Amino acid sequence: MPKIVDHVKRREELSDATLRLLARSGLRAITTRSVAEEAGWSTGVVNHYFSSHHDLLIQALRRAVQRQTDYVRTVTRRAGDDPLERLRLMMQASLPLDERSVSLLRIFLIFYAEAGDNTEASEEVREYLSSWRRSVTRLIKAAQSAGQISADLEAVDLASDLIALADGLAIHAILDPDVLTRYEQRGTALLALLEGRWSLRVERTERVNTERRPRRPS
């Protein structure tokens, strides 16, 4: 009796192997042979599932997005009903702290580098960013309803900044471990400002400014 092959599962296994290699050793480590070795299959099997090196990377991109989406869902669920805490966990989930997040970042950087080439993958990357922005916008609105963030702020503008900050921090952190250490010690300035931890101090400064120049109408 022939073995029943679960094609979806095998493709995922191979993509997971690609992502592990990417997290450990970067783009240059990705070859048909290295992926085959990492996954414990022959190069023939790898060639069966992926039509090219680029296809291998695109499938890895999709797998990384799927794993990140699952992970964020699980992690934020733990935060229960606290929208600001969910927001913080969502930010943290994109930092390069483990194999999952490092490989997600590296596979995204590969396709960011193609921006302007108008590939199918660029479209998928754009869609992922839009979806991330929508999730963050929803959480900011929930935090506004809960009185954690001022209702006067534009949720979609903040969301746009917040995901840019998260992505930018992650990219800089992968190049410079100091950025990561600094983030782990104190979170981000934007989140601290949003939840008002620094606002009283800023407000004090604002009062000083008032003496020097007319305050903007608010």
Place this chain on the structure above:
Amino acid sequence: MPKIVDHVKRREELSDATLRLLARSGLRAITTRSVAEEAGWSTGVVNHYFSSHHDLLIQALRRAVQRQTDYVRTVTRRAGDDPLERLRLMMQASLPLDERSVSLLRIFLIFYAEAGDNTEASEEVREYLSSWRRSVTRLIKAAQSAGQISADLEAVDLASDLIALADGLAIHAILDPDVLTRYEQRGTALLALLEGRWSLRVERTERVNTERRPRRPS
């Protein structure tokens, strides 16, 4: 009499051609032939100055950094003694609004994608980011001395966030024109919060929070 060739100038010309192509058409457009055509020289000349495709990109990286550094110096000088305005101009200088900034971003994305490969170029990218962070830290400290930003905030933490935000916004903007439009219409949330434009509103929210839970020690 043989022509005197200014090698530095010719190398810059060729790198500028690479950067123009990159801004217009992305990474796939960069070949020895296309660079030669864009610069108005033969492929032989291109091969004389660059030992490989990768070397062509590294030289373009250095040229882009040099052009960006010159541009930022000129632009911020115009802002005179206002540190917050200089900070805003420095943020804007990284947004993909023209050929210079789009090509800078695209060449950086190519080398970000190599992060983990530990190339010589990774080291140069890291050094550029450190230098950018130091400049922003200096401007934040000057803005603190001028009473524009609270002196209680950690300048180096804010600088780290601010350049991550600027870079993240630029990367997202190159993929999604909506991000760029939104930035042009309102700047960034972080800068607005830093200069206290939103702080009074946030402070109002903080007061509401106080009734629900103990305030953190400040």
